[in-house]
Amino acid sequence: MRLKQLYIWTMVTALVLASHSSLWAAFGEDIEKPKPVFTQEGTDWVTELIPRGKSTPIQIRFHVDGGMLAKPVDTDFTDANRPNINWKNYRSGYFLLDIIPESPGGEVSLTLSSNYFTSATDIWGFTERKTRTWGTIGIKTSSVKGEPTAITSVIRDGSVLDEDGMADGKIQIIIGPRDSFWGYALGTLVIRFFGVFLVLSILMIGMMLSGKIFESMDAKKKAVFPAPIPGPAPVQYEPEAVEPEPVPVEEIPADVAAAIGLGIHLYSNGGRNLRLSDDGMKAAAIGLALHLQKTSGAEV
Amino acid sequence: MSWQYVLELIQNILISQTGIPHMTWGHGIMLLIALFFLYLAVAKGFEPLLLLPIGFGIFLVNFPIVPLMGLNAEGHMNLIEYFYQYGVASEIIPCVIFLGLGAMTDFGPLIANPKMLIIGAGAQLGVFVTYVGVLFFGFTLKEAASVGIIGGADGPTTIYLTAKLAPHLLGANALAAYSYMAMVPLIQPPIMRLMTTPEQRRIKMRQLRPVSAREKLLFPLIGCALIVLLIPMVAPLMGMFMFGNFMRESMMVKRLSDTAQNSLMNIVTIFLGLSVGATMQAEVFLNWKPLLIFGFGLLDFVVCTFGGILTVHIMNLFLKEKINPLIGSAGVSAVPMSARVSHVEGLKADPNNWLMMHAMAPNLAGVIGSAAAAGMMIAMFQ
Structure with a gap:
């Protein structure tokens, strides 16, 4: 950005410098x-x-x-x-x-x-x-x-x-x-500047008119081939309320629940830094087996 | 074979067959200028597609006794002279670029809102102000017209008009036009903020109506017919532009349209850039005129931006549905850069105000406006 600003200021300075009469007289x-x-x-x-x-x-x-x-x-x-x-x-x-x-x-x-x-x-x-x-x-x-x-x-x-x-x-x-040089230069300049306005105004009017024509054509087309009229709103049938069948709840004894919890814990921790007694290990094994049976359907 | 003979031989070779003894300060300065523009193109990403080949063209021709421009001893043209004569002097390349631009352009926003054409006309104010300004500095009428068109911010139009009216200024004009086009995001915002109030910048414009494919297809035919009838001199540029657009909108010649947009455009851009750069030889370029051209080019862009915004303010006096004046600056035809600047400035004023599509309309109008101004200038000197 600074480079751009420097460039612009250089050009502005050049213009001011060049405006000095002794410089521009040479261009004639x-x-x-x-x-x-x-x-x-x-x-x-x-x-x-x-x-x-x-x-x-x-x-x-x-x-x-x-x-x-x-x-x-x-x-x-x-x-x-x-x-x-x-x-x-x-x-x-x-x-x-x-x-x-x-x-x-x-x-x-x-x-x-x-x-x-x-x-x-x-x-x-x-x-x-x-x-x-x-x-x-x-x-x-x-x-x-x-x-x-x-x-x-x-x-x-x-x-x-x-x-x-x-x-x-x-x-x-x-x-x-x-x-007259200036008379010609300025006269023709003004005429041509307004000439550009005139040309683009004529183009604008042409485009507005053609736009209206196209819009009316599109409107007629829509009238001839109407978009499908939306019919009466389809009756929304309320789905019959279905009572979910009661899922049999299995009673899990407290020790088994504890073993399942321990089994999951052991499973997710990979047995790191844990030491269990034989009973504890048995309980954990049972819990884990029961858990696996429940989740993956494996026969234990 | 004596030593003296060998020395003479070496001396002759050094003097007549190498460039070193012919190197001048002028060459050195031009090489630095070439490196500067290559730097801008490569390191800063300023219009690299054009400034890179232009910079390299300047670089190449500013080594002494290189057979690139002018005629060789047998009277045949040198390599880049061929490119220049057949591409630029013959006015072919700018017209081919217009063909590609036409094939790239979607006139939908302008067709949906034709009022924007007036902004495109108002943004030509700088072209005419600069024309008068440089006349005070002793430029001829033709030179003044070619410098003035820089503010139209349309590279091919600038090159086309300059090649026709003042070919000796081609390099400086093209370079100024493309440099300032790259600087639009820097030049325009301060003027936009200066000329608008925060309330005006927040004006929300109604969504544009949808434009049918049939309307888009017929636009190049209707537009071309009207413009060419009114300004026949602009037929080469406008004819190619509308032809490219008709190919695009017909959707029947996708291959041709793609070629015009991509391969053809890229090929001619290489030759255009190189040829334009090659016109900037030290002995032609190093005087005060190019510096003045760069100075006035900047003024031109500023006044064109001012003119576009002023036109919107004037239009708003008569319109029920107000136009956001920020899109007035997009009347200079740096497509789509100046439209993007309007959009960004609009978002700064109101993060929910999306002006891009609205700004594209005066942007496209600017292309037509600057081509119309160029046609007027050409007709003036016939």
């Missing part, structure tokens, strides 16, 4: 970083990747109106060049896009669409370059039933979204589809 490494593969479909580019927190691949389509999109590239998004950004919110990663507008300083309309996007998904990019602030740049979200959710953003050459900040006929932007 990005082991699920998406590895997108890009393919071109007409003028669009489609990427297939496994986002963070998923096991199956998804697709994101990049479409540009008013310009031409070069092959997108997935990019790292370290704290060094984009501070205060939590990569966990960007489950599909970040993309570096090169777009040639129809004219220098022109506007293009960039649309990202995917079945993976939800109404809560946003596209984030620079909203203020001086303070290096990132924010939403998704202007329009269209969600048609059965169609992938599309998020559109209008980008001007040389605007704050353009990496070089110059209206030079080339737009380069870094963007990321954003979903």
Whole structure:
């Protein structure tokens, strides 16, 4: 028991120690970083990747109106060049896009669409370059039933979204589809916890109903094949009182009784430490013989 | 042949063909951990059926350059890698164990009192609390889900989910799950006493109604259909579980049922334990994550016990016939250990209060509940 207690306290201590921020900060490494593969479909580019927190691949389509999109590239998004950004919110990663507008300083309309996007998904990019602030740049979200959710953003050459900040006929932007990590984690958690209740409640109702059915079936069965009805209680006949026949009582003379007693005593003690006179021995022998005759029926 | 050549030869053999020069501190620590778990299994009788093969698996793979895990020079799998890939990574063994568990299980107490299923759901509270807790420590969503399920106290479910979502945590999760399952008699009673009054502990429950053989036979079909319809992702586990139970209750395939309960179960347990232990190589295992997993695993068990008892208290607000809250702790699916703990605690409060059969119902509900939670988690990451 002490060993078990020691073990438990060790674990509790480990938990408390590990809760120190300097220790747990090291665990935030990005082991699920998406590895997108890009393919071109007409003028669009489609990427297939496994986002963070998923096991199956998804697709994101990049479409540009008013310009031409070069092959997108997935990019790292370290704290060094984009501070205060939590990569966990960007489950599909970040993309570096090169777009040639129809004219220098022109506007293009960039649309990202995917079945993976939800109404809560946003596209984030620079909203203020001086303070290096990132924010939403998704202007329009269209969600048609059965169609992938599309998020559109209008980008001007040389605007704050353009990496070089110059209206030079080339737009380069870094963007990321954003979903709140904690919003997703907690939201889905609550739903799933109550989901377990719901599933087991449905099972409970199913079992209660089937239980009732079985009970009623058993009751009907008992009604069809009733258990043998107990008839009138059998008359208990009092056995006739039989007088026991009188056993003839044999009179034993006192000396014989004494001899029997002595004989039994000698028999049970094996004659140890006893010395008898001849008469005494004779009496004992007679007593013993009589006793044996009485108990074993031997002829003496 | 010169002496120098002989010395070179010996040096080469020592360096390239023996493990001694490759021994590291990590190996030493892991060997000590292996010996610790072997000690717990052999000397202390902690879940020996699993901790012994797991401990020996850890012991074996933590000698340097042993060809047991990974691939060999020809690109073929090594011995235990075969067991792991075909048994655990392919998710076969946990499902086969569920088959055996199903064949061992008598659902009678649960069929007689289906309300207990709610306790099984409430006792999953720790799974979700731990999930959030480890997210704060930088675990990924998948890792968090696999750690959270430890509190469900169901070894095969933990292994199944972890192999699917975070295989690199398999050893730590399995070890934590089985260790704490063995410690249920120590972990649960203080929480049970803390959360109940002596009067509540003395509540006597009505004797369960008799359940007919036909009801028991149809339960796996009805139960499986409902659960699999609602959570298709849990079909491999629940399907095998109910199949095993159907074999048992049909009473027509006694040989198959016996095999599932005994020989098959024992065979796969050997391979499961050895493979899980073998994933705990020093270079993979020695970091802070396993320690955190052990810490959170304990918290998980505590919160699951709390959740089960709390659920009974809430149910008692609405029920005419009160439930003894001690059986709430049996909602964690350590079968039948946690039911036995409820029973023992009940006897301490009232020597004439026999809770065993009543506690078996939430215990079985816990098995279904933890499998349902696992199915939910898997579906979440599809």
